[in-house]
Amino acid sequence: MAGGMIKDVLHEADLNLGGKPEKIIMLKCPACGTLNEENSKFCQECGQKI
Numbered sequence: 796m797a798g799g800m801i802k803d804v805l806h807e808a809d810l811n812l813g814g815k816p817e818k819i820i821m822l823k824c825p826a827c828g829t830l831n832e833e834n835s836k837f838c839q840e841c842g843q844k845i
């Protein structure tokens with residue numbers, strides 16, 4: 796489980812309220828649709844190469 800990482804992303808989004816949210820870029824897994832951090836090479840959910 797990588798719940799901690801997801802929590803960090805949500806917290807960062809919270810801090811950006813009122814500003815431009817474009818800093819947060821998520822990569823959508825082509826296999827399962829899970830959103831991964833932009834520097835991810837593999838899906839954190841299913842391991843599919845992004």
Ligand SMILES: [Zn+2]
Pocket residue numbers: 824825826827828829838839840841842843
């Ligand atoms: Zn996936």
